[in-house]
Amino acid sequence: MxxxxxxxxxxxxxxxxxxxxxxxxxxxxxxxxxxxxxxxxxxxxxxxxxxxLVGFLQRATPAEQNAYLKQLRRREPAKPGDPVAGPxxxxxxxxxxxxxxxxxxxxxxxxxxxxxxxxxxxxxxxxxxxxxxxxxxxxxxxxxxxxxxxxxxxxxxxxxxxxxxxxxxxxxxxxxxxxxxxxxxxxxxxxxxxxxxxxxxxxxxxxxxxxxxxxxxxxxxxxxxxxxxxxxxxxxxALDESRRAANRVGRNNLMDLWIGKTEQEFVRTWGPPDRVENGADGSRTLYLHRGERVQGLNAYGHVVSDVNNRCDITVLTTDGYVRDYATQGAACAQQLR
Structure with a gap:
């Protein structure tokens, strides 16, 4: 029943x-x-x-995009008069x-x-x-x-x-x-x-x-x-696209040139990725990093210096072609010129 x-x-x-x-x-x-x-x-x-976020990035002026990126990076509360922008x-x-x-x-x-x-x-x-x-x-x-x-x-x-x-x-x-x-x-x-x-x-x-x-x-x-x-x-x-779009805003570097080229060409130039994930839909995600983070320690094991020159790169490929990418790290602007 x-x-x-x-x-x-x-x-x-x-x-x-x-x-x-x-x-x-x-x-x-x-x-x-x-x-x-x-x-x-x-x-x-x-x-x-x-x-x-994607809609905002598509409609925003360069000034609004830059203001939004500054908000994301800001560690302290905004000061009076600071421009505010976002989706x-x-x-x-x-x-x-x-x-x-x-x-x-x-x-x-x-x-x-x-x-x-x-x-x-x-x-x-x-x-x-x-x-x-x-x-x-x-x-x-x-x-x-x-x-x-x-x-x-x-x-x-x-x-x-x-x-x-x-x-x-x-x-x-x-x-x-x-x-x-x-x-x-x-x-x-x-x-x-x-x-x-x-x-x-x-x-x-x-x-x-x-x-x-x-x-x-x-x-x-x-x-x-x-x-x-x-x-x-x-x-x-939508979330993946938002993250990738946010990472690309305000940059005009060599990573953009790889969109539409083959994964084989990319790997031949950049070298084998540090890690690869295969998606259920046939896509592949390549993980690479450039540079290193170096910490200096004193005799007691305490960190006395911290130099972070690392840039993490994520590349999404579909049907053998580079479709998109994202980067993370303070040194990416210098590493990816």
């Missing part, structure tokens, strides 16, 4: 990887009158920085929308990207849990476009993400309550039970009239697993 509990497990555990940690749920908005009440619940543990702050966050009315879904489970500078929200993943029909994994081409946060729940979502995203310690319950955020703690994979037990005690909870079979749930598992894998792959590629 089908196990209805699997439905909640599929939603919480597959579509969103946040099931690996305890939830930190907050009610950010409630609206409507019975029997049409709705509640919006976010999981603070799902907050993740998704700032568009617009964007945060990803999981949102559960719970519905009281029996004709609406039991809940929507979505991930949004919140752009703090633009005061906008955009759907990234969306799953509908119906009471009378199968779960619906909404394809990306059906998502609503990025929109300005105008609806009250959207305004609260932006406020929450842009407050807690930069500073997770900002979640002092008393202060959050003043802003309209109510902590409900770890409610597991779904906040629906809590909403009905604590906020809608005077309402009549609609029953589930549809119970999926095991075969259908297995198909849902495969579909959601594919969604997760696709999202993780896209995120990984």
């Amino acid at each position: 089908p196990n209805p509990g699997r439905v909640a497990s599929l939603i919480g555990g597959l579509l969103f990887a946040s099931s690996a940690h305890a939830a930190d749920s907050w009610v950010i908005f409630t609206g409507g009158e019975t029997p049409n009440r709705e509640a919006w619940v976010v999981d603070a543990q799902s907050l993740a920085d998704r700032s568009d 617009e702050p964007v945060y990803e966050i999981q949102v559960n929308t719970v519905y009281e009315n029996a004709t609406k879904p039991n809940r929507l489970v979505r991930k949004y990207w919140v752009n703090c500078s633009q005061n906008s929200v955009a759907i990234r993943t969306s799953l509908i849990q119906w009471r009378d029909r199968p779960m619906e994994n909404v394809p990306p081409d059906k998502f609503e476009p990025q929109a300005e946060a105008i609806a009250p729940w959207q305004v609260q979502l932006v406020r929450f993400a842009c407050l807690v995203g930069p500073d997770p310690k900002a979640k002092a319950p008393a202060e959050m309550m003043k802003r309209g955020f109510f902590s409900i703690g770890d409610v597991g994979q779904s906040p629906v039970d809590f909403i009905w037990a604590s906020l809608w005690k005077d309402g009549k909870r609609p029953a589930f009239t549809y119970l999926p079979g095991d075969a259908e749930m297995d198909r849902t598992v495969r579909s959601l697993e594919a969604t997760v894998a696709r999202g993780q792959s896209e995120t990984s590629k």
Whole structure:
């Protein structure tokens, strides 16, 4: 016999990887009158920085790029008057929308990207849990476009993400309550039970009239697993590109000349790499270093001098050709001319 509990497990555990940690749920908005009440619940543990570094680097002027690089290298707080630049702050966050009315879904489970500078929200993943029909994994081409946060729940979502995203310690319950955020703690994979037990005690909870079979749930598992894998792959590629782009900004050195040339040519000129990693997609990552770090020690073993002339070079090749590179080290500007 089908196990209805699997439905909640599929939603919480597959579509969103946040099931690996305890939830930190907050009610950010409630609206409507019975029997049409709705509640919006976010999981603070799902907050993740998704700032568009690549987009910033593509649009920024050379002065803005240099200002951003200086910020990255700065060890002390910025001084008054120092130029500030960087990608617009964007945060990803999981949102559960719970519905009281029996004709609406039991809940929507979505991930949004919140752009703090633009005061906008955009759907990234969306799953509908119906009471009378199968779960619906909404394809990306059906998502609503990025929109300005105008609806009250959207305004609260932006406020929450842009407050807690930069500073997770900002979640002092008393202060959050003043802003309209109510902590409900770890409610597991779904906040629906809590909403009905604590906020809608005077309402009549609609029953589930549809119970999926095991075969259908297995198909849902495969579909959601594919969604997760696709999202993780896209995120990984974006992060890798961001890191490489950040390393290349402001330089015009010989490494740029190697993009598009063969790996064989590169190795023939630079010598065998110190280490090679083979990717599952057929790509290869070559690791090389130039220069050394030399530390001088006194008779007691204490460091009395430290000269770091090392530059680490990472080269990504695909189908035998150099596609990209990254460098790290204070001496790279001198080593790679």
